[in-house]
Amino acid sequence: MGKALIVSDSHGLKDELIMLKKRYEGQVDLMIHCGDSELSTNAGELSGFVTVKGNMDYLGDDLPNESIELLEQTCIYITHGHLYDVKMSYLSLGYRAEETGAKIACFGHSHVAEAFEREGMIFINPGSIRLPRGSFEKTYAILEIEEDVVSVSFYSLEGIRIDSLCKTFVKEKNNKNKKV
Template sequence: MKLLIMSDSHGWADEVVQVVDRHKHEVDELIHCGDSELQVDSKELSGVKTVKGNCDFGADFPEEIKETYGSLTLYVTHGHHYNVKMTYVPLSYRAEEVGANLVCFGHSHVADCFMEQGVLFINPGSMRLPRKPKEQTYVICDITDTEVEVSFYERVSGEKLTDLSRTYSR
């Protein structure tokens, strides 16, 4: 299974479409971790599973998404309710509560992925206003029975950022 994961596009519509169009034929699911600042019925987010971020005022997105695909339980949230700019502990507790083994979140504008207690956490960074690294990023996550490959990409060029990308055993 392959997931396209993006976050924090903050009002950009054409740029979201460019990323989706670049990868839509190679992925199984499209995920936006919030702060799209688009409307729930916007054509740019058609087919994209999107959660509500702290800047999505008036939008009717869900606060969280939980999906199960075989042995994979995916949990998506923006992260602002879990204080992810300071610590990952509340988010890890929520992952445990919902039985997730893959957690996607945004909010901090910091691209990162890490494994903790058998749960893989992915923050694709910000498509519009990155804090770290300086590149505008998104993720393609390729999940097999034995491993998960997390590949970060630069938004404009679509170039893979190998220094950020990681592979984890399942």
């Protein structure tokens, strides 16, 4: 089983990133920050995270706009989302993720925590650990991949699971995903 911690839109928070790293140390195979950390590229708080550049990352202007990672043989596309207008539509993001061979697209920008599937692509936005929208909870996500099952669990910054946001997807034989 592969497991990833996904955060986004921390907007200058440092202690919270350190706390999450300590909370999941040794429990996850991958740590992802989907941008708008507002920290410099070499900030210690970001060490260990695969980090992409958000629209507010002026200190980390040498961060990449996208990253591609493997978790349990599953390709994950990571970007902030502003370059794909995710506040308007997920179409461009889905096309770009598909071009990279990804089955999962992780992004931020809208500060809205959600996980959903479209056309065989699983989209994950962990929300924001600083300025949440769509809910009052400051959130992050845990992605778990085990054989043909992809689970996305959302947690408050305090570590309390938010059941209403959690989703499980089952990969069908035709490589499409089915929400359970």
